[in-house]
Amino acid sequence: MLDSKTHKAGIIGWPVGHSISPVMHAYWLKEHSLSGAYDALPVKPGGLPKMLELLAEQQYAGVNVTIPHKQSILPFLDEVDPSAAAVGAVNTLVRKNKKWLGMNTDIYGFSKSLTEAVDVKKIQRVMVLGAGGAAGAVVKSLQELGFTHITISNRTREKAEELASHAGAKVVDWENKDTALERINLLVNTTSRGMKGEGGLDINLNMLPSQAVVADIVYNPLVTPLLQQAQEKGHLTVDGLGMLMHQGAAAFAAWFGITPKVDDKLRAFLQETL
């Protein structure tokens, strides 16, 4: 039996056509026999205030937020949870008591994906590649997991320095990242390199210790050139689909009060749509 309430959510971004969140949330709505929809809502830069008004009028429970709005939406929100505020970016809005609340479920999504795949107690030193919005969430998540030895390397060094200064992390020049891999136990790519349609990361993993784990937050393709290189060298790898599923599940729970399952069946379903 369908619930009498309409469960409305979606994703705002520009562009949004590439997102697989609509497919994932539609799967969960159906699985829980909830009436409603998760819409892909293209919003140009500058279109945020109008869209927030419209979403409130149409009684959306909330939306996900993607590129290029994750940071620029902050001034339009009534409240931002402390972790999202610390990162300076939100990926989820919840409409509650006529207010817009901002959250960042990417932080939880990355932690959950990592801790499911890896015994984090065995990891001491982490290197994060990239210093954009996604890197902020990943670094926050690493801090919340208790990591104290974090190194950040980014093509634009100033951005790495800015992120590192908030996180008490070190910075390595982009040109020196290959040699800095010596003694690293976990390498995480948060840059857009390796995404479908883009070239792979220019990196050589020869110095990376053999027991080190390599994670990528890119999920399309599932095996990025970085993960391919890591697998060829025998490293344990963590792909980006785990983070995507867990951040989505946390958003769904915040909107609808039901935590959907993240399991192999969902993974297989999403892999088919990629």
Ligand code: ATR
């Ligand atoms: P997101 O929110 O997905 O993190 P972003 O904030 O635009 O997006 O960040 C993109 C990241 O990918 C940045 O770290 C960027 O490096 P710069 O700060 O130097 O721009 C990185 N990136 C994008 N293209 C890259 C390339 N060709 N080589 C190396 N890094 C790249």
